[in-house]
Amino acid sequence: MKETPRTVRIAVGLWLAIAVFVLFTTAGLWFQRGQVQELTKWSSGQVTSFLLTLTVIAVLFAAAYAWLTRTFLRRKNWARIALSTVAVVHMIWILFLGVSAANLVTLLLICAAIVFTWQSAAAQWVAEVREQ
Template sequence: MNEAPRQVRIAVGVWLATAVFVLFTAAGLWFQRGEIEQLSKKPPGEVTTFLVALTVMAVIFAGLYAWLTRLFLKRRNWARIALSLIAIVHMMWLLLVGISPASLVTLLLICVAIVFTWQARTAQWFAEVREQ
């Protein structure tokens, strides 16, 4: 297999960075639990339920990004499509949960990853597999 072009390596790096950032963001929320309780004026049980839901979703998205990125690097074109669809679902989830600085960074990472995933050189790299 030929070495992946720069655009593909950047896309892979940004997808994996997105996965790691999502996990660190979820973990960081647990350290801010008291502040979340104060700001939301919700009982501790509700805040815990909310944090568990966010953490579960973060693990699911990060796992999907890692798995699909691995397949993307193996030139599975369907993984490129799936990454983009999962990213769109993730963006909608972030907008539903609420905008924060961390979610804006996540949205930016996702947008950059999608751009590099669908660049012409990346498409050409996938086409080389079909030609062989």
């Protein structure tokens, strides 16, 4: 069995970085809850509800990225498709939330991960399993 191509290793690193970054960004919002309340003029309960919703969604995205990345490493082509689909949904979610530095970084990481996931070396690496 051939060694994992560099593009696949980079893609895997980017997908896992996205998962971790999303969790850390969401955790950071909990520490800034006073600023969130001040900016939005929401009650404490509304801010808590908003942050809980963001946390649940962030955990779901992170879990999906982690599981699908692991599956991609097992050379399952459908995992590449699923990763890209989850990423597009995630990008739409980010655009729905609004502009911030953290969201911009996440969008850039997602774009880079998709590019590396669909490089020809990654496609050939996944296809080798089907040929055996």
